[in-house]
Amino acid sequence: MAYECFEVTIEDKIAHIRMNRPEALNTMNKAFWNELPEIIHDIDNNARARVIVISSTGKHFSGGMDTTVFTGDRDAPKHDRYIMAEALRSNIKHIQHSFSCMEEARMPVLFALHGGVIGGAVDMISAGDIRWCTKDAFFSIMETNIAMTADVGTFPRLQRYIPEGWAKQMAYTGMRLPAAKAKEIGLVNDVFDTHEEMMDAVMGVAREIAANSPLAVTGCKVLINYGRDHNTADTLDYIGVWNAAMFPPPHMAEAFKARMEKRDPDYPELSELRDTAM
Structure with missing residues (x-):
């Protein structure tokens, strides 16, 4: 099946999901939030693979939420702010499930990361099982810098992997956490010089799991x-x-x-x- 935001291949019991909007820095548009859970549920429900690997293309793993997600339908009828708030809460729950489904999937979900892992991408990788990255990778809870609070999974999950103090420093400041520090504090298992070396290692672990x-x-x-x-x-x-x-x-x-x-x-x-x- 063709997707707007992803390429999916399944070989030797390994499902490889590649984010594939490099020209848009793999930002998370409306299609992204619908396609990802559809892909994960299909693999899980139909037992199509024993392990899932998620990687990306272009300069950055993901620039986070696409701004079009925030604009909404300008022609939609206007309601009072309480009605709008309830609708927004329901929409946030839908978006949260797009990542929670990876944590709920029966097979492990492995992340191979490079470049910027920004905003919603930190929420995304926090729902996976194991993470690796290249030396050029950096991680940023960018939401704080645009006057909002991360709401798709960073806070309940990130501090399971890294010390609470680092989670708070990242969240309060919107700082860029470099790859070496991410490994030091336990966010990623290892750091590689090149994308090719990383993918070889990650696929090697995936093959061991699938066996x-x-x-x-x-x-x-x-x-x-x-x-x-x-x-x-x-x-x-x-x-x-x-x-x-x-x-x-x-x-x-x-x-x-x-x-x-x-x-x-x-x-x-x-x-x-x-x-x-x-």
Whole structure:
């Protein structure tokens, strides 16, 4: 399927989503917010891949929100400010879901970043599982510099990955956080000299993930995220429930057999999900 803002390829159980509006600095226009969740849900619901990689094109990963998103329909009927505020809240929830769907997807979402990761792009990458970048990358919560508060996911997520003090400094100032500091404080796992080197490394990790049991990997994602949001006792209890229901002896037997036979294991894929209730 053709998209305005993205190119999507799926090969060897790896889905590669490339942001593809370099002439517009890959800013996030109205099509972006609708296409991204459509792509993620399609991959997830239909179990089309075991891992998702998101990268970009051009000078910057993304310049953040496209200003056309703020303009609205100038010909729309005018309402009082309370009615407009309620409508805006609903629209913000829709936009937030465009990123939350990556966190909710059953397979890991990996980000390969370069150039500017600005404004809404920081919200976006905060919803992924692992991030890498090139040495020219920088990260900026730019919303503060245009007199607004970031609202699409930066604040509940960013401080899970970096110290609270750095999250606050970035947010209060709109500063540019350089790649080296991003690695130092844990926002990215590694920094590469070139885009080619980064993509080779990221795709290498993606291949390693795709070689593992999809059920085991999604279990890791679910339980790591659950542990992040709950205390140790609750998380240990939920891990017990998860393994009691989904511990797969046949998958483990296949893993050991494949090792003995010096071949790649053959695991079943995740099930396709229903779009509607039964």
